[in-house]
Amino acid sequence: TKPKEPELPLFFGWFLLPEEEERIKCATMDFLKTLDTLEAFKEHISEFTGEAEKEVDLEQYFQNPLHLHCTTKFCDYGKAEGAKEYAELQVVKESLAKSDELSVTALIVTPRIFGARVALTETQMKLWPEGEDKEGVAPALMPSVEALPMGSRAHVTLGCSAGVEAVQTGLDLLEILALQKEGKEGTQVEMDLGTLSYLSEGRWFLTLREPITADTTFSSFSD
Ligand code: 2AM
Numbered sequence: 033t034k035p036k037e038p039e040l041p042l043f044f045g046w047f048l049l050p051e052e053e054e055r056i057k058c059a060t061m062d063f064l065k066t067l068d069t070l071e072a073f074k075e076h077i078s079e080f081t082g083e084a085e086k087e088v089d090l091e092q093y094f095q096n097p098l099h100l101h102c103t104t105k106f107c108d109y110g111k112a113e114g115a116k117e118y119a120e121l122q123v124v125k126e127s128l129a130k131s132d133e134l135s136v137t138a139l140i141v142t143p144r145i146f147g148a149r150v151a152l153t154e155t156q157m158k159l160w161p162e163g164e165d166k167e168g169v170a171p172a173l174m175p176s177v178e179a180l181p182m183g184s185r186a187h188v189t190l191g192c193s194a195g196v197e198a199v200q201t202g203l204d205l206l207e208i209l210a211l212q213k214e215g216k217e218g219t220q221v222e223m224d225l226g227t228l229s230y231l232s233e234g235r236w237f238l239t240l241r242e243p244i245t246a247d248t249t250f251s252s253f254s255d
Contacts, residue, residue, distance in 0.1 A: 040110035040119055041252035044159075045103040046134055048188070052246045053100045056136075056148070059244060060190050063139055063225055064090040064146065072219050072230065079234030080143050094146045094191025097198060102134055102150050102188050102248070104159045106167070106199070109254070114161060119252075123158045127250045132156065136188065136244040139225075140205055143234040146191035147201040151243065152183040159250065160186065168199065169206060176210035184209055208237050 048056060067073050068090045078084045080093065107115035118124060134156075138149040152160060165185040169177050177184075189201040211217070211231045219230040226241040 039254075040107045040115050041254045042109060043103050043106045044118070044124065044250070044252050045101040045105075046132055046156075046248035046250050047253075048100040048134075049247045049249065052248070056100060056188075056244065056246055057096070057190075060139060060146070060148065061091060063223075063238065064094070064141070066223065067141060067228075067236065070221060070228075072221050072228075073236070076230065076234060090141070090146075093193055095194070096191055097189050099253075100188050100190070101253070102186055103202075104250075105161050105164065107252075114163075118161050127159055128252070130250050132248050132250055134188075134246050134248050136246065137240055139190075139238040139240070140187075140201075140208055141236040141238075142204045142208075144193055144196045145189060145198075145201045145204055147205060148188040148190055148244075149205060150186040150188060152186050157183055165206070168203065170203075173207060173210060176213065177206050179213070180206070180209055204235070208235055211235070212237070 068088055077086065077088060080088045105115065105118045106112050107119065110116060135151045135153075136148040137151045140147045140149065160183045162182070165180065165182060166174065166177055185202040185206055187201050187205050189198040192198055192200065208231055217229045217231060221228040223238065226239045228236060228238045230236055
């Protein structure tokens with residue numbers, strides 16, 4: 033009989049420690065609470081509600097994911113391309129169960145998702161699979177994404193609107209970064225946490241004045 037292949041997880045990533053998770057959720061919820069009261073946001077409310085006069089409570093609008101994390105490799109139990117190769121990397125094996133600190137440099141809100149942009153260190157980049165930034169990107173967006181530095185997609189999904197899957201956060205982040213690169217930023221609003229900019233079609237990007245750091249553990253996850 034053939035030896036049983038080791039099973040591959042749903043994904044690998046950095047998982048926030050429980051107390052860190054609470055701290056980040058509180059800080060980012062405060063931002064959401066302020067965002068939906070801003071005049072600049074209200075002007076574009078129809079991009080969230082479909083109606084001009086309707087109000088939106090962003091705290092209710094986004095559903096929290098179970099465990100806050102930054103995905104490095106989505107393996108889909110081995111069905112995703114390169115899953116086995118990634119799991120077998122020496123750096124992956126050595127990093128499992130190790131602590132690491134993530135740095136959040138921006139927050140993004142779109143009608144689909146709420147997320148945190150993560151700036152990876154050089155060491156953390158070693159765990160970022162080559163080509164992962166481009167996974168599932170629409171052909172029209174591909175040239176812009178290819179021009180972005182590797183690891184640009186790194187993020188923590190903080191919430192999704194009804195019926196939206198978490199994978200959308202990385203895609204919306206890439207779209208925002210591409211628009212910024214083309215100089216397509218609109219309204220800018222100064223907030224306590226940093227500078228908020230609007231990028232059309234309900235896309236908001238908050239550049240944090242001070243990065244928010246969070247302690248994590250690198251690990252695999254299976255449902
Ligand atoms: P996320 O990293 O944006 O949160 C389990 O579904 C996890 O894997 C989620 O955290 C999800 O998104 C991520 N994920 C799901 N499908 C993916 C895909 N096709 N490519 C990359 N990440 C994916």
